[in-house]
Amino acid sequence: MSDANDVLTFAPVLRQALRVGGTLLAVFAVGLPLAACSDESRLVVHAGSGEHVFTVEVVDTDESRARGLMYRQELAENAGMLFDFKAERQVSFWMRNTFIPLDMIFIDAAGEVRNIHVNARPHDTTSIPSDGPVQFVLEIPGGRSVELGLAAGDRVEHPRIPAQ
Incomplete structure (x- = not known):
């Protein structure tokens, strides 16, 4: 069983993971239309x-x-x-x-x-x-x-x- 200290220790890691995930999602959302514009065909x-x-x-x-x-x-x-x-x-x-x-x-x-x-x-x-x-x-x-x-x-x- 975990106690309150384990949750407090994990919280900064979870916040960092959410920040990185959000950044990757934003980069993907911006890059997708650019990829569509560079149609090499x-x-x-x-x-x-x-x-x-x-x-x-x-x-x-x-x-x-x-x-x-x-x-x-x-x-x-x-x-x-x-x-x-x-x-x-x-x-x-x-x-x-x-x-x-x-x-x-x-x-x-x-x-x-x-x-x-x-x-x-x-x-x-x-x-x-x-x-x-x-x-x-x-x-x-x-x-x-x-x-x-x-x-x-x-x-x-x-x-x-x-x-x-």
């Missing part, structure tokens, strides 16, 4: 022809970038894959084991489109390089960049790209 290209929204998968590991869109049989017209190389560097792609034509949009760390390769041919192993260092490459359905009027100098908005 939404990418916007700001072009002369307007804003174009894409739903993207982000790949940022050597393994996921190497696989990319290989073996896919289709890609929705406003869907794509965003490759994040984590720092600017010269990159090149090929179409080995890729079954659908793709446009490759090469983007620098600040979100500016540097160059676009239109309609990369399925299964072609020819190297498709960036025109200089880039951090990101957006792959979208082949010919889509021409349909939308995308061009070098356009701006890309995504949670991984710092706002300008």
Whole structure:
């Protein structure tokens, strides 16, 4: 059986636990809306022809970038894959084991489109390089960049790209 001294000894510990729990709850409540705002599946290209929204998968590991869109049989017209190389560097792609034509949009760390390769041919192993260092490459359905009027100098908005 406990006596009054045990209860008095336990009270400060209980108050501290409630304070910590309350703090964690407050941090969670504030952070939840922020997490919802940083949806990495939404990418916007700001072009002369307007804003174009894409739903993207982000790949940022050597393994996921190497696989990319290989073996896919289709890609929705406003869907794509965003490759994040984590720092600017010269990159090149090929179409080995890729079954659908793709446009490759090469983007620098600040979100500016540097160059676009239109309609990369399925299964072609020819190297498709960036025109200089880039951090990101957006792959979208082949010919889509021409349909939308995308061009070098356009701006890309995504949670991984710092706002300008």
